[in-house]
Amino acid sequence: MxxxxxxxxxxxxxxxxxxxxxxxxxxxxxxxxxxxxxxxxxxxxxxxxxxxxxxxxxxxxxxxxxxxxxxxxxxxxxxxxxxxxxxxxxxxxxxxxxxxxxxxxxxxxxxxxxxxxxxxxxxxxxxxxxxxxxxxxxxxxxxxxxxxxxxDVLMPRNLYQPSCLNTLFDSACSLSRLEYVVSTTVDAGSTEYRLLCHLNQPQGWFTQGVVEFTQGLNKGLKRTVRLHESGALLLTLPLLSMPAEGEIIKVYPGCDKRFETCMNRFNNRDHFRGQPFIPVPETAV
The missing domain is CATH 2.30.110 (Pnp Oxidase; Chain A)
Incomplete structure (x- = not known):
């Protein structure tokens, strides 16, 4: 009614x-x-x-x-x-x-x-x-x-596997996206595949992370970071429009779901939901 x-x-x-x-x-x-x-x-x-x-x-x-x-x-x-x-x-x-x-x-x-x-x-x-x-x-x-x-979710929800079951920044992970986001600007010489920008984090910090555009023709567009080099972000897919110098972007770190990454990069061991020490599967012949 x-x-x-x-x-x-x-x-x-x-x-x-x-x-x-x-x-x-x-x-x-x-x-x-x-x-x-x-x-x-x-x-x-x-x-x-x-x-x-x-x-x-x-x-x-x-x-x-x-x-x-x-x-x-x-x-x-x-x-x-x-x-x-x-x-x-x-x-x-x-x-x-x-x-x-x-x-x-x-x-x-x-x-x-x-x-x-x-x-x-x-x-x-x-x-x-x-x-x-x-x-x-x-x-x-x-x-x-x-x-x-x-x-509409798969059952059973939890599986035994070495990598973490969480998605970075979801409720089970418990980390706040806002605490790890970094705002920077696009430098001259950037292309649809490679963004030049100034980031203080060590090389590789944003690999498998996400870059989000907040201005220009690419506003709202998100791309996965294939590789974080010193002063550059290489994207998995090209942008739809050429980025302009000075545009503000937000960059979020990536997580490869490994136990070491959870401990060393995010200090989030208590919420790691993988089983890194389970035996490696073997094939009987």
Whole structure:
């Protein structure tokens, strides 16, 4: 059952009313974008939902009982002029800014005589995370998985292996990402594969780590560091655009999940979840 205000119930009992879909996209960086399929901007609870953004359409909502993952299919059509923070929408998806973003679908009902009066409130139809985007030049197709998607994990959860079962900075690892992030700037001479920058950490510290762009055409883009050399970061995959001198980047250290690395680099022995001393598997002949 969905909650509705008394005014909304009265409006729905009337013979005629207008309705519109409201879309809210929240990135993992905290940026929020609001759009509507109505032909004018709508203000709902003090928030403006724009009608001049990308055209967002959707299929029917699939909802089931139990722990099965509910889903919503969406399509975002752009003409090339639409942008998120002055970056084209398609490039934002390429950069990975929308990876794991929250998507909320609401419906607002209005009196046909006052078509922009949204005081009756909204009904939330669906909410979840954007997954598996596929895009070409002008159309982005993606699925939105409900929050029950987090229950889709392999069993058994823990395996016996020499390397650590944790992912660096997850809840089991217990280390804080903010305590290890390093901000620096891109130096002249950098390329799509090799970033020149000044880092005080010893060579190899950021190998298998992550670099994140916070400015420019690569804003939001993350790349794995293949090799950390003195004064340079070699990336596993090239950037989509040439980095500009002076752009601020965030660099996070890497972890090879070895016991020695956990002790010497992070001093986190108590949370190491590997079994480095188990016997090496042998083959019987």
């Amino acid at each position: 969905r909650d509705a205000s008394e005014k909304l119930i009265t409006l729905l009992d009337a013979d005629q009313f207008l309705m519109a879909d409201l879309y809210t996209i929240t990135t993992i960086q905290g940026d929020i974008y609001r759009y509507t399929n109505f032909d004018a901007h709508l203000t709902v609870d003090g928030q403006i939902f724009r009608s001049d953004g990308p055209i967002i359409s959707r299929e029917g909502i699939s909802i089931s009982l139990g722990v099965e993952v509910d889903s919503l299919s969406i399509s975002i059509q752009v003409s090339g002029s639409e942008s998120f923070d002055q970056i084209p929408v398609v490039q934002e998806f390429h950069n990975g800014v929308l990876d794991g973003a929250r998507f909320k679908l609401e419906r607002v009902f209005m009196d046909y005589r006052t078509p922009t009066d949204t005081s009756a409130g909204t009904i939330k139809l669906f909410e979840g995370r954007i997954i598996e985007p596929e895009f070409d030049r002008n159309i982005i197709d993606a699925s939105v998985a409900s929050d029950t998607d987090v229950l």
